[in-house]
Amino acid sequence: MIKAFFVDFYGTVVHEDGEIIKKIVQIIFDTGNVENKGEIDSFWWNDFQSMFLGSYGERFETQRALEKRSLEHTLEKFGSSADADMLSNMMFEQWIKPPIFEESRAFFENSPLPVYIVSNIDTSDILKAIEYHSLKPSGVFTSEDARAYKPRCEIFNLALKETGLKPDEVIHIGDSLSSDVKGASAVNIRALWLNRFGKAVPDGVDSITILTEAFDRVKDITSNKPDREKG
Numbered sequence: 001m002i003k004a005f006f007v008d009f010y011g012t013v014v015h016e017d018g019e020i021i022k023k024i025v026q027i028i029f030d031t032g033n034v035e036n037k038g039e040i041d042s043f044w045w046n047d048f049q050s051m052f053l054g055s056y057g058e059r060f061e062t063q064r065a066l067e068k069r070s071l072e073h074t075l076e077k078f079g080s081s082a083d084a085d086m087l088s089n090m091m092f093e094q095w096i097k098p099p100i101f102e103e104s105r106a107f108f109e110n111s112p113l114p115v116y117i118v119s120n121i122d123t124s125d126i127l128k129a130i131e132y133h134s135l136k137p138s139g140v141f142t143s144e145d146a147r148a149y150k151p152r153c154e155i156f157n158l159a160l161k162e163t164g165l166k167p168d169e170v171i172h173i174g175d176s177l178s179s180d181v182k183g184a185s186a187v188n189i190r191a192l193w194l195n196r197f198g199k200a201v202p203d204g205v206d207s208i209t210i211l212t213e214a215f216d217r218v219k220d221i222t223s224n225k226p227d228r229e230k231g
Helices: 018-031 037-053 063-077 084-096 104-110 123-132 154-163 177-186 213-223
Strands: 004-007 115-119 139-142 170-174 190-194
Touching: 004 154, 018 037, 018 063, 018 084, 037 063, 063 084, 084 123, 115 123, 115 154, 123 139, 139 154, 154 177, 170 177, 170 213, 177 190, 190 213
Parallel strands: 004 115, 004 170, 115 139, 170 190
Antiparallel strands: none
């Protein structure tokens, strides 16, 4: 029996920081020494990812620390005179006041099950974002709490432990195949991929196009559950 939703936050409930990243890349391009903006984006992402994937346990670092350092590396790489603190603050402001997707409020207000947020973000930032949009989740679990990032299992296991739920009692919803679907599936939690933009759905992946479709999916799972054998 499904008893709760685990839900990713950025890219799922609220918008990602893609627009801010474009603005930051443009600033680095305008103040640096590079011919192609794509080189900036690629280097920045790869540098961040290399640190991100190695950040867990005793080596864990917050998103703010990782983003700030990867920005500093990018400015140095492309000889940009832009200020790392200013650019970092642009990104952090997006994190605490992100635009919200249209149906997200209805999802929280009308969900037939408790909704727990499970997010790769720093705790103080997501709490500010949740307050900014007056959302009322049943609980919040962050990478900072777990000292590990999705798709590693620590954050999912923490959420299960704190809620007292079993993997087969939860559906996890998220917009990332690598972080959300892969991470949840690794601990035997059923995953729904939130595919807002009509991308091709990989074989074996269950997808929805808006958050509130998850309500019907729970009904389908419940109605298709076989009866217990009678002895």
